[in-house]
Amino acid sequence: MLSHKKKKLKLETSTNISSIRFRDVTIFIIPIRIQRLRLEHMKKLARKKGFEITDIMSENVTHIVSEFKTKNEVLEHVADKLVINVPSSCEILSMQWFVDCMETESALPVTDKYRLPSEKREEEKNESSSTDERNVEKTEYKNAKYACQRSTPFHHPNHKLTDALEILEKHAEFLTDDHNNARALAFRKASAALKAYPSEIKMMNQVENLKDLKGGQHCKQVIQEILDEGFCSEVERIAGSEWYKIILMFTGVFGCGPVTAKKWFDKGCRSLEDVRKQFFNSLSREQKIGIEYYSDLNTPVRQKEAELIRQIVCDEAVRILPETTVAITGGFSRGKEYGHDVDLLISHPEEGKEADLLHKLLNKLKSLNLLLYTSTKENTYYESMYSATEPRKGHMDHYARCFCVFKLSKSAITAAVSDIDYVDSENTKNSPDNISSFSLHKKIKIEESVKNKDINTKQSTEKDISDNDLCLNKPIREQPIRDQPINKSDITSTSSSSCFFARRVDLIFVPASQYPFALLGWTGSRMFIRSIRDYSRKEKNMILTSHGLYDKTMKKLLTAKDEREIFQHLCLEYREPSERNC
Ligand code: UTP
Numbered sequence: 012m013l014s015h016k017k018k019k020l021k022l023e024t025s026t027n028i029s030s031i032r033f034r035d036v037t038i039f040i041i042p043i044r045i046q047r048l049r050l051e052h053m054k055k056l057a058r059k060k061g062f063e064i065t066d067i068m069s070e071n072v073t074h075i076v077s078e079f080k081t082k083n084e085v086l087e088h089v090a091d092k093l094v095i096n097v098p099s100s101c102e103i104l105s106m107q108w109f110v111d112c113m114e115t116e117s118a119l120p121v122t123d124k125y126r127l128p129s130e131k132r133e134e135e136k137n138e139s140s141s142t143d144e145r146n147v148e149k150t151e152y153k154n155a156k157y158a159c160q161r162s163t164p165f166h167h168p169n170h171k172l173t174d175a176l177e178i179l180e181k182h183a184e185f186l187t188d189d190h191n192n193a194r195a196l197a198f199r200k201a202s203a204a205l206k207a208y209p210s211e212i213k214m215m216n217q218v219e220n221l222k223d224l225k226g227g228q229h230c231k232q233v234i235q236e237i238l239d240e241g242f243c244s245e246v247e248r249i250a251g252s253e254w255y256k257i258i259l260m261f262t263g264v265f266g267c268g269p270v271t272a273k274k275w276f277d278k279g280c281r282s283l284e285d286v287r288k289q290f291f292n293s294l295s296r297e298q299k300i301g302i303e304y305y306s307d308l309n310t311p312v313r314q315k316e317a318e319l320i321r322q323i324v325c326d327e328a329v330r331i332l333p334e335t336t337v338a339i340t341g342g343f344s345r346g347k348e349y350g351h352d353v354d355l356l357i358s359h360p361e362e363g364k365e366a367d368l369l370h371k372l373l374n375k376l377k378s379l380n381l382l383l384y385t386s387t388k389e390n391t392y393y394e395s396m397y398s399a400t401e402p403r404k405g406h407m408d409h410y411a412r413c414f415c416v417f418k419l420s421k422s423a424i425t426a427a428v429s430d431i432d433y434v435d436s437e438n439t440k441n442s443p444d445n446i447s448s449f450s451l452h453k454k455i456k457i458e459e460s461v462k463n464k465d466i467n468t469k470q471s472t473e474k475d476i477s478d479n480d481l482c483l484n485k486p487i488r489e490q491p492i493r494d495q496p497i498n499k500s501d502i503t504s505t506s507s508s509s510c511f512f513a514r515r516v517d518l519i520f521v522p523a524s525q526y527p528f529a530l531l532g533w534t535g536s537r538m539f540i541r542s543i544r545d546y547s548r549k550e551k552n553m554i555l556t557s558h559g560l561y562d563k564t565m566k567k568l569l570t571a572k573d574e575r576e577i578f579q580h581l582c583l584e585y586r587e588p589s590e591r592n593c
């Protein structure tokens with residue numbers, strides 16, 4: 012504990028000593044309920060004005076500022092989450108003190124006006140419950156039952172733990188039976204809870220009572236081992252096993268889920284070349300493309316590249332139908348720098364105008380030689396589906412769409428992404444066995460990129476609406492309409508010397524009135540969407556889909572002009588996309 016404190020003190024070098032004007036004041040801002048950008052701005056401003064702001068709670072802190080309403084909440088938070096007691100001389104203050112100090116550019120004396128009360132005043136209690144952003148139910152992190160009630164940033168301090176749990180999750184998912192699917196979900200929930208944990212976890216007692224961990228002995232053991240030893244032997248063993256590595260590689264093939272991967276393994280395949288030789292005639296179009304362009308499709312897409320693709324699509328779409336909008340969703344809109352594909356929502360301010368854009372746009376993109384693969388599906392949405400007594404498979408996402416593999420010229424990518432570091436020519440032989448997907452996955456982790464890809468596992472189980480993963484799955488299981496034929500010569504050639512890069516792109520065509528729902532659904536993350544749908548159904552008796560929100564009590568569809576309004580209908584605190592990374 013002592014060495015731990017020393018380390019903390021050593022780290023406190025965030026303010027340049029010479030610029031400090033108020034030497035008796037060291038401020039710690041509790042980052043809860045404060046948007047990241049706002050927090051950064053506050054710290055910058057205070058430092059500029061000569062205040063010492065520390066990022067670490069220690070006995071040197073003289074003033075704690077927070078958005079909490081009571082002193083007790085602060086004390087509890089600091090003891091609980093930051094595992095240190097607040098020094099008795101430390102002032103616990105409202106944000107008002109901070110604001111006034113900034114305004115007057117002075118370290119204002121602390122008066123009762125600024126001190127937080129121990130308990131909430133009666134009138135405040137009533138106020139907060141009645142006017143709180145139209146009855147939004149605010150939930151403290153530790154009490155949150157659903158992941159959608161928590162803020163989950165992409166960057167968090169507990170990757171070591173969550174990475175380990177995700178390997179266990181993936182491993183369980185690869186085993187594909189019901190028991191292991193349930194285990195996978197337990198690992199996923201535990202890792203989601205830790206991703207939202209507001210500080211670095213150093214001791215088991217910080218997390219053992221979290222709702223999503225309470226019953227999970229296995230998860231707790233893993234966490235304990237990592238806290239004690241720095242690693243978990245079970246996770247190391249799994250990650251290093253031949254079976255896991257090969258299934259991971261196979262599920263990296265576009266169109267191959269765990270069931271197919273296991274089949275290939277069980278038939279003796281150990282490399283993609285083995286699969287190509289042994290299964291060529293039974294491979295689906297996706298799988299052929301997936302093997303042929305394995306290297307490209309497993310190289311993370313960068314944000315700038317996603318923007319380049321959006322721009323190309325948008326330019327063509329607007330030429331066909333002026334005022335068409337094309338927006339990037341998925342991981343990129345949650346702040347991820349890399350993705351496994353590019354998810355584009357295409358819409359038009361005038362409802363219905365987007366309807367016949369799909370084919371015109373595809374024809375255009377094909378004529379420009381930009382498409383390697385397409386699988387299209389018409390819009391199959393109808394409103395009465397919500398009132399059907401039994402929710403059905405594929406119930407939720409019925410937009411007209413096209414799942415494509417784009418062919419992007421390397422020179423265009425290089426121009427768009429100046430610091431591109433794709434290994435070129437000699438090293439980019441798309442002969443799949445030249446690279447290992449797991450090394451790539453290690454290099455830059457693409458979250459969830461190979462999850463739930465197999466039709467066989469999913470279509471056989473009719474599940475509850477919120478657990479119905481079909482809506483979240485990629486379309487590899489859909490019967491393609493207008494598909495481009497693929498012949499043997501396509502697959503045996505490699506693109507090692509080619510001048511293009513293959514990229515997965517999903518184009519979703521959304522009528523204006525359903526746009527906020529599509530945006531919410533496609534922004535993800537999968538876990539966030541699963542959780543918000545679960546919450547809607549269990550807590551609000553509503554069905555949330557990527558098309559709309561149906562109130563089962565009122566028996567009516569609710570409209571929303573933006574994502575915020577959907578959260579309001581659900582009495583949920585709004586979460587920015589960057590907070591939905593569970
Ligand atoms: P992705 O699988 O593309 O995930 O689905 P991602 O979060 O963007 O991550 P990477 O970086 O590409 O790996 C994006 C979101 O779209 C929804 C899911 O909720 C998912 O979170 N989605 C996906 C659907 O609603 N329907 C689908 O058919 C596919």
Ligand code: MN
Nearest residue numbers: 341342352354
């Ligand atoms: Mn994506």
